[in-house]
Every structure is written in C-alpha cells, then in structure tokens.
Amino acid sequence: MKRVRTVLFMLAIAAVFGAGVTGLYLGSKKTVEQNKRFIEQKALVELFGLGDIQTLSKEEIDQIVGTQIDQSETLTDPHNGNTIPLLKAYADAEQTQLVAYGFPFAGIGFWAEIKGYIAVDSTLRKTIGLKVIEQAETPGLGARIEEPFFVKPFMDGLNITPPAPGASYLYMGVSGRTPEKGTAQYGRTFDAITGATQTSLAMERMLNEAVAEFGRCVKNRKAGGVNR
C-alpha cells in the first residue's frame, strides 16, 4: 500500500510540474521563435552593413531584410551534393545595386554547435564581414567570437581566393603579429582568442570548410551546374 502511494505521489507531482513547465513552454514558444527570427534578421543587417541595428526599429530591420536581401537562391556543391543558401545583399530596395554575397557556416565549437554567416564582396575575392548567430562557448573566452576585435579582420577583408595546393583559405594567427608578405598566411589571418584556443581552432576549421564549399558551389554555378 505504501509503495503504491509513493508511486502515485511521484506520478501526481511529475504531472503537476510537467504540465506547468509544458504550459509555460507553449505559452512562450511564439515569442521565442520571433526572438530567434529577429536575432537572425539583425545579424544579416549587421553582416552586410545595411544599417545601424542600434537605431533601427524591429519593423525597419524586418523591411530591410525583406527588400534588400535576396535569399531565394541555393547553390549546390558538386563534391558532395550539399546545398547552401546564397544571400545577395543590395544597397537599395529595388535590388539594382549589389553590395555583397553571403553564405552560412556551421560546425562544432568547444562546447556546442556554432552557426553564422560570412559575407564576401561582389568580386568574391575578399570577406567583408562575419556574424555568429548561435554559439554556446565559454562566456568571456570562446564566446568572444562575436566581439568586434574578432570580427574586424573579416570586415577589413581577408583573401578568399583559392590558395596554393596544400595551403588553407584562412589561418588563425597571433594577436598583434602580421604574417610576412609572400607567406601563405599573408592576408588570410585572423586573431585567435587568448584562453580559447579550442574555439579558435574550431572556427578556423569550420570557416575553411565553409569557404572551400562556397568556392566549389560558385565554380559549379559558373560552369552551369544545377542550382535552385
């Protein structure tokens, strides 16, 4: 009898608290999804430099993303058949003046998956921005991949033209040290984060993979390969 009472008690308390938590989750689901969408929209506006996200309202950001960023095309990687979305950012709502292209990157960081976008100029030779939209790295250390000092080299322009055989597209470097001209690292190096070597290495790996895949996709597109 005592055992039955214990089991019934556990069932009852699990049902009460489970229902409460589920209700709260369902009640906030819409807001959470809206927040997630808004974070992504803000990230895109910031990535392509289409406005100051500090001064723009939610509606203005929504409008800029809707009119100035074309997200309708996807590219296919002939190497593995993967498809990636191609973002095209325009300076005007009529989409006459192309500013940049963008594509996503993703990979496993030190703790969890890191997702974001890379922006490249219209000649596809240099980066013009990097934006992390999802990460769970160590606050104060790996999480600094979102900070301006880490993003700056990408905004200043890192070379993403095909590297020499055996070399990488991008390299993780040491803060304050510029690679010498003529080396494989010159013009392709971003600063590592002190105390977050694993996150920095993970970023180097996933960015190289993303840029290489984008390169293959573009080559395939130029060659008339299948895209959607």
Add this chain to the structure above:
Amino acid sequence: MAFKDTAGGKALIQNLWHENPVFRQMLGICSTLAVTNLLKNTLLMCGGLIFTAGLSSLTISLLRKTIPKQVRMMVQVLIIAAYVIIVDTFIRAQFPDIHKTIGPYVGLIITNCIIMGRAEAFASKNPAWPSLLDGIGAGLGYSLILVIIALVREALGFGTLMGIPLPARDVWWYQWTIMVMPPGAFFMLALVAWFGNATLLKREKNGGAK
C-alpha cells in the same frame, strides 16, 4: 521579536556570512568558477539562483509532510528542475541576447549543490516562511561572494566593469588574461575563502561570534 531573532531571519542572516554556502560550506563551486569572469553574467546567474533557491525551498517546505521519505530527493530534484526551466524560459523569451550568453549555465543551476543542500538540510524540516528566507539567504550569500570575485576578475582580466572599459584602461593597464581563465577563478576563490574564514576565526577567538 526582532527579525534577526526569528527562525527565518536567523536563517537568512547566517547564510550571508557565518554559514556562507561558498566559502564556509564549499557549495556551488562549479558555477563560482565558471561565470565570474564577467560581472553581468554573474549577476544574471545570481538572480536565477536566488529565485530558484527561494521558491524551491518554499515549495519543498509546503510539501514536506506529504513527500514520502524514500523518494524525497527525487521530488526535490524535480521541483528544482521545474523552477530552473521557468528561469530559462523567462530569460529566453524576455532577454534573448542575454540568454545567448548565459544560457548554457542556467541549466546548470539544477546541479547547484546549494539549492539541493538547503532543500535537504532546512526546507524539508521547517515551515514555509523560514524556508523561503533560508533559500533566499543562501542565494544572497552565494551572490555576495560571486560578485566580489567577478569584480576583481573582470577588472584585472578585461579592464572593464559590466563591459564598460575602466578609465584610461589602455594607457595604464595591461590585462591579466589569467584572471579570466580558470586558474584566475581558483586564485580568487582561495583568497576569498581564506579571508572569510580567517575573519570568522578571529572573531570566534575574540568571542565575537556565536
């Protein structure tokens, strides 16, 4: 009767210093080491912990006569987990940018020994009001130490406070990166524990503390 002489008042005050969960009982060390490199993250973690510790102690106290003894710890974990999910959902919905930063740590409040410790040691044996105050006191005691550690670590490690650069940071200060890394947290925790325990021992020797 003065507030400090009531059961709840005593529990609240004792947890702040004399029975501080961090440096006297060595509880909640994991998060103390993890979040204290930035003051903003620390304050949010502390807010979440005070909320969870207070309300889980209150709930466990209200149910203490109904909870079967053999499953009490399972029930305590279930109640604590429910409150942590409430905190997580609230921050996720209302402060999405902040959730991006401290989200991974909010879930870890469930495993914070302070909450479970206070639930088992106090709330399961005492009435609701003192239990609520005991939980809040434990949260405040934890927060006091974390804020002290975070103030030093962020200032020395980043040269900032709440993310705002200290005056002329780049002119006079070379940032001590080790302070924002795990060893910095261990140094600071050891120093705070040493200072706190030494102060209490000195007072006890002088007959000042009970």
